[in-house]
Amino acid sequence: MLQLEHISHSYEDEKILHDINLSIETGSFNIITGESGSGKSTLLSIVSTLLKPTEGEIYYNDVSSKEIPDINRFRNQKVGFIFQFHYLISHLNVYENIAMVTKRPKLEIEVLLDQLDIGHLQGKYPDQISGGQRQRAAIARAMINQPEFIFADEPTGNLDSKNSEIVFELLRGMAATVVVATHDHSRIQPGDRIISLKDGRLC
Numbered sequence: 222m223l224q225l226e227h228i229s230h231s232y233e234d235e236k237i238l239h240d241i242n243l244s245i246e247t248g249s250f251n252i253i254t255g256e257s258g259s260g261k262s263t264l265l266s267i268v269s270t271l272l273k274p275t276e277g278e279i280y281y282n283d284v285s286s287k288e289i290p291d292i293n294r295f296r297n298q299k300v301g302f303i304f305q306f307h308y309l310i311s312h313l314n315v316y317e318n319i320a321m322v323t324k325r326p327k328l329e330i331e332v333l334l335d336q337l338d339i340g341h342l343q344g345k346y347p348d349q350i351s352g353g354q355r356q357r358a359a360i361a362r363a364m365i366n367q368p369e370f371i372f373a374d375e376p377t378g379n380l381d382s383k384n385s386e387i388v389f390e391l392l393r394g395m396a397a398t399v400v401v402a403t404h405d406h407s408r409i410q411p412g413d414r415i416i417s418l419k420d421g422r423l424c
């Protein structure tokens with residue numbers, strides 16, 4: 222369970238998020254929607270521990286983020302990130318990009334790449350594969366350590382509709398609590414938890 226209590230955030234003097242209170246169930250699939258500038262990325266950065274809110278507290282399975290002794294370790298062990306731009310390392314091939322973030326055995330990495338249908342591309346470099354394949358490699362990197370939480374910010378922002386569908390299917394199939402920020406309403410399915418933001422407020 223992920224619990225946000227009275228989260229507000231300001232950049233300089235401008236208040237962007239206003240008193241957000243939210244519970245996110247373990248294993249659920251959640252979509253943060255809202256117009257451009259409504260605060261989706263800011264909220265996602267806060268729940269994913271990348272940004273400290275100006276006010277409020279977040280609980281990860283009843284432990285306050287303020288009480289987590291080593292937030293970097295927590296992030297490395299429990300959190301997977303997927304961004305609009307894949308951030309793969311260009312001079313490492315697909316396999317090496319995944320291997321660099323994990324101690325899992327080679328076979329396990331290869332099985333995961335096969336599951337994501339990019340096993341045959343493991344020796345290729347990011348600029349030798351398509352955008353959709355790169356994003357699947359980024360998903361493999363986020364998944365390999367079996368994180369409890371996956372946070373994705375506009376993960377399909379630069380993909381065509383077929384690849385977007387594939388990415389959302391993969392995200393939905395994950396055995397983690399998944400939170401995705403997107404303004405693409407066409408990806409919403411019955412059963413998804415929708416978190417709607419308007420001008421930094423839940424609506």
Ligand SMILES: Nc1ncnc2c1ncn2[C@@H]1O[C@H](COP(=O)(O)OP(=O)(O)OP(=O)(O)O)[C@@H](O)[C@H]1O
Pocket residue numbers: 232233237255256257258259260261262263264404
């Ligand atoms: N680092 C920053 N410094 C100052 N203002 C910022 C910063 N990051 C975001 N903002 C402002 O905060 C507001 C919310 O931005 P945010 O990126 O969270 O919105 P968003 O809903 O994700 O938008 P988009 O869909 O366009 O990505 C915007 O007005 C933005 O200009």
